[in-house]
Amino acid sequence: MRAAARHRDRRCAARRAEGRARRRAVNRAARANPPDAAPSSHRVPRERRLARFRLSWSLAPAAVARRIVLSFLRSMPMHIDLTGKTALVTASTAGIGLAIAEGLARAGAQLIVNGRGEASVKATLAHLRVAAPGASAQGVVADLSDADGARRVIDAAPSVDILVNNAGIYGPKPFFDIDDAEWEHFFQINVMSGVRLARHYLKGMLERDWGRIVFISSESALNIPADMIHYGFTKTAQLSISRGLAKLAAGSRVTVNAVLPGPTMSDGVKAMLKATADAEHKSVEQAGVDFVRAHRSSSIIQRPATCDEVANLVVYVCSPQASATTGAALRVDGGVVDTIA
Structure with missing residues (x-):
């Protein structure tokens, strides 16, 4: 012992x-x-x-x-891997759509880009080869303002795992000057383009028990602008569609969401601000900041978002990590919408 x-x-x-x-x-x-x-x-x-x-x-x-x-x-940093997934991003030759396409390509997705002109689609494919080396991408030339354009996209890409409905138009106009034809034009592009594609692609996603559908809506879906009522109406409609489709896919591994950007320095917004910037002898970037502070004063970041900042959220929503996020209206508006829920 x-x-x-x-x-x-x-x-x-x-x-x-x-x-x-x-x-x-x-x-x-x-x-x-x-x-x-x-x-x-x-x-x-x-x-x-x-x-x-x-x-x-x-x-x-x-x-x-x-x-x-x-x-x-x-292993703590999140790594998004979309290898083996095919992603279609409509209106993806510029602005937010192009930024989303880049983000998905960098994550490994096989990409299908879409634009109305052959030259812009070819230029986008060349850009992606540099921005996302090794990425697999093809282009589809189609105008999604009518059913024929949607059919051309579907014929070129019969099956996808990820659908990002980014096609859309906007522009201020007094309510009393908007005729029936313009109302219909906004509705066809902003709403029906996504409806037609989702109606086709969602079936395959449900059969494979995996898929992502994202509607690029807007904070104008909640803050209806008085000078763009027809635009706000179409963006609100997208929220209804995405929520309803999410319920339709209940119990599956298919998610459907809407992403709501706020003021964003897209190519279209830059073009709109250029005249003001030139007249006031300031940069387009400063004109964007001044616009937000004057016309979107509730913005918390007090500046326009970048296209990449919007794309970052969309890429996450398309990822396997976002499997419990569905039926949501996800804001990337810089805090413009002044409500908590």
Whole structure:
């Protein structure tokens, strides 16, 4: 028994000595890497805390546990992988649509871009080869303002896993000057283009039990602009359609959502602001900031969003990580809509 006690004492002494050696090593490392400036409080700066953490783990005997923790820390950044998925983005030769196409291509999706002109589609494909090296992309020339255009897209791409309905038009006009033909024109492009494509592609998504449909709506769906009532009406209609389709896909791994951008520095908005910028001798970017502050004063960011900022949300919504997000109206409006829910 005395021999067992002596053995136990020796083990305890060895553990205490190991602990003292570890603490001395940590302290030496901390002294060798002092902070550049004294912190405002007595807390140890973050860099030194991380150094102590890494060193203490390197000295710890539990190598297996250490590897598990470090592996977890390395895996923390979210990585969106759409390899093997085919994505169609309508009106994707410029602005928000092009930014979405780039984001999906970088995530590994096989891309189908769409535009009304052959030259713009070819230019977009050339741009994507540079912006997303190695990406797989094809183009479809089609005007989605009527059923024939939708049919051309479907014939060129019979099946997709991801559908982003980005095609749309806008423009201010007094309510009393908007005739029936213009109301119908806005409705066909902003609403029916997405309806026609969703009606075809959703069936295949449900059969395969995976899919993503995203309608690019607008904060104008909630803040109906008095000078663009016909536009606001079509954007609100998209919210109804996306919510209804999400319910139709209930119980499946197909999600349907609407994304609501606010003022965004797309090519169309830049063109609209250029005349003001030239007349007032300012940059287009500054004209955009001034417009937001004057006409969208509830904006929290107090500037237009970039196309990439909108695209980032859309790419996430299309990802496997967004599997529990469906039937939602997701705002990327810079806080323009002044409601919580």
